[in-house]
Amino acid sequence: MSHSTPIAGDFLSLLQEHKLASARVDAALGAVVQTQATTVFAFHFAGGVLMAGDRRATAGNIIVTDRVEKIIEIDSTSLLAVAGVPATAFEMARVLQTSFEYYRRSQLQALSLPARVRALARLLRDNLPMTMQGIGIVVPLFAGVDQTVSPARPQIYFYDPLGAQFQAVGYAASGSGSGTIRSILSFQEQYGQPRPSQMDLPEAVRFASRLLSTASEFDSATGGVNPATDTFATIKVLKADGVATVTEEQQKEILRA
Amino acid sequence: MTEEPYRWLEAIANRREYVGEQLKSGSPVLAASLPDGIILLGVGSGQSKVFELFDRHALAGLGHPADIEKIRQAAIDAAHVEAFTRAPEDVSLRRLVGFGLSPQLKTHFEQIFSAPSLVELLLAELGSEPAQDLFFRLHYDGAFQTQTGGAILAASQPDPEAVAQKWLKENFQGKTNRSEVAELLLQAWWCLAENKFLADPIPAEAQRKAGWREATKGKVIEIGWLARQSPRAAKYQPLTIADLGL
Numbered sequence: 296m297s298h299s300t301p302i303a304g305d306f307l308s309l310l311q312e313h314k315l316a317s318a319r320v321d322a323a324l325g326a327v328v329q330t331q332a333t334t335v336f337a338f339h340f341a342g343g344v345l346m347a348g349d350r351r352a353t354a355g356n357i358i359v360t361d362r363v364e365k366i367i368e369i370d371s372t373s374l375l376a377v378a379g380v381p382a383t384a385f386e387m388a389r390v391l392q393t394s395f396e397y398y399r400r401s402q403l404q405a406l407s408l409p410a411r412v413r414a415l416a417r418l419l420r421d422n423l424p425m426t427m428q429g430i431g432i433v434v435p436l437f438a439g440v441d442q443t444v445s446p447a448r449p450q451i452y453f454y455d456p457l458g459a460q461f462q463a464v465g466y467a468a469s470g471s472g473s474g475t476i477r478s479i480l481s482f483q484e485q486y487g488q489p490r491p492s493q494m495d496l497p498e499a500v501r502f503a504s505r506l507l508s509t510a511s512e513f514d515s516a517t518g519g520v521n522p523a524t525d526t527f528a529t530i531k532v533l534k535a536d537g538v539a540t541v542t543e544e545q546q547k548e549i550l551r552a
Numbered sequence: 553m554t555e556e557p558y559r560w561l562e563a564i565a566n567r568r569e570y571v572g573e574q575l576k577s578g579s580p581v582l583a584a585s586l587p588d589g590i591i592l593l594g595v596g597s598g599q600s601k602v603f604e605l606f607d608r609h610a611l612a613g614l615g616h617p618a619d620i621e622k623i624r625q626a627a628i629d630a631a632h633v634e635a636f637t638r639a640p641e642d643v644s645l646r647r648l649v650g651f652g653l654s655p656q657l658k659t660h661f662e663q664i665f666s667a668p669s670l671v672e673l674l675l676a677e678l679g680s681e682p683a684q685d686l687f688f689r690l691h692y693d694g695a696f697q698t699q700t701g702g703a704i705l706a707a708s709q710p711d712p713e714a715v716a717q718k719w720l721k722e723n724f725q726g727k728t729n730r731s732e733v734a735e736l737l738l739q740a741w742w743c744l745a746e747n748k749f750l751a752d753p754i755p756a757e758a759q760r761k762a763g764w765r766e767a768t769k770g771k772v773i774e775i776g777w778l779a780r781q782s783p784r785a786a787k788y789q790p791l792t793i794a795d796l797g798l
Contacts, residue, residue: 306632313633371784389636396786397632400604401625 332516334472351518658694
């Protein structure tokens with residue numbers, strides 16, 4: 296009674312079967328003002344992977360909003376940090392959320408980490424025309440739990456805009472403020488005490504907030520962290536057993552201590 | 553054959569008889585709405601009987617595994633396409649069953665030259681509060697009944713099911729503890745599986761408790777829990793008897 300999808304458990308082929316796949320854009324017609332620019336990053340700390348991002352969206356020199364959630368829980372074992380054009384990035388997140396849950400429910404097993412990583416790469420490749428035109432570029436970070444090792448371990452991946460995927464050893468960053476962040480993370484990893492991978496959660500949250508504050512000093516498109524004005528980052532933690540959000544209240548407590 | 557109406561009716565009657573006979577040994581599935589969520593329960597000998605469908609939706613069924621699988625897959629496909637094209641909040645059991653599964657099952661049942669679906673199903677939708685919890689009892693021929701809250705079951709034969717449903721309704725009243733309700737559902741399962749509901753009198757509680765424990769030895773008790781207060785979008789959690797302290 297049910298039609299069977301061409302590839303079992305593949306949500307995108309199910310959409311195609313229902314003729315609901317999104318239309319591809321192939322030609323540039325004119326310049327469009329895009330909302331973009333961001334700072335998102337992820338690093339390993341003692342409790343897993345911490346992924347954080349500022350909350351600002353800009354269009355040229357206009358601040359569109361300071362309330363964007365750029366760290367998105369895809370499912371209970373994966374996180375996505377979006378940098379680039381929000382319209383495309385949020386749609387990618389929605390496709391991944393539905394695809395992963397669809398696979399898990401229909402196939403009665405979770406999608407493996409390599410398949411999750413490639414699913415995002417596939418979306419980036421499908422977005423190539425928009426990327427080439429410069430109006431739909433997305434350069435995300437992804438974190439997922441590797442269940443093939445014992446104990447299961449969270450891993451970080453970063454991508455180029457064309458869909459190439461790379462595993463990060465200690466950290467990864469993306470967006471207009473990522474240069475600053477990468478420099479500090481590299482320094483801290485080599486010479487810092489404690490190193491990011493040795494930090495406990497409060498130390499990691501404090502460090503992440505300071506990273507964003509520093510990035511915002513040099514990049515106007517990155518919203519900073521300022522407890523005095525109740526401006527905080529989006530911070531999520533991925534552990535072997537799932538995702539947790541570090542709420543604004545918790546960040547306030549940690550930064551106050 | 554189908555040119556003669558009475559032959560068609562006869563063929564349909566034969567199908568009902570065939571389906572009833574095939575489902576006779578099926579293990580019942582049960583569900584109940586509680587303040588904290590919805591519990592679904594089934595006892596099997598290896599094949600799964602309780603499934604997650606979508607964020608707030610679950611299914612429990614008995615019958616042929618391949619037929620359960622087809623319906624499960626159809627429901628999951630429809631729910632995810634609906635959620636993606638509209639929103640997860642728009643996925644409703646009323647639409648899934650009323651406009652999707654039920655018409656398909658009915659059509660399938662009435663196509664007398666193909667094999668009928670051998671299934672009896674129970675579908676649950678978690679509301680934001682217990683009064684909004686919804687159950688659908690879906691039959692192999694596409695017929696369905698709805699129930700808001702309370703406890704409900706699906707069995708292979710209508711008469712014992714009706715008696716069991718009445719007993720369950722009476723005994724479920726006032727119960728809000730998850731473990732206590734799971735115990736009650738297991739007692740109802742045992743009485744149905746052992747055909748005790750048509751006996752007079754129905755076995756005493758101590759006998760029912762001992763009965764389900766003995767009868768489930770070597771079998772798999774599957775429990776699905778739709779957790780109302782879960783912060784995650786996907787509310788379904790598989791539980792074990794040990795999780796419930798039974």
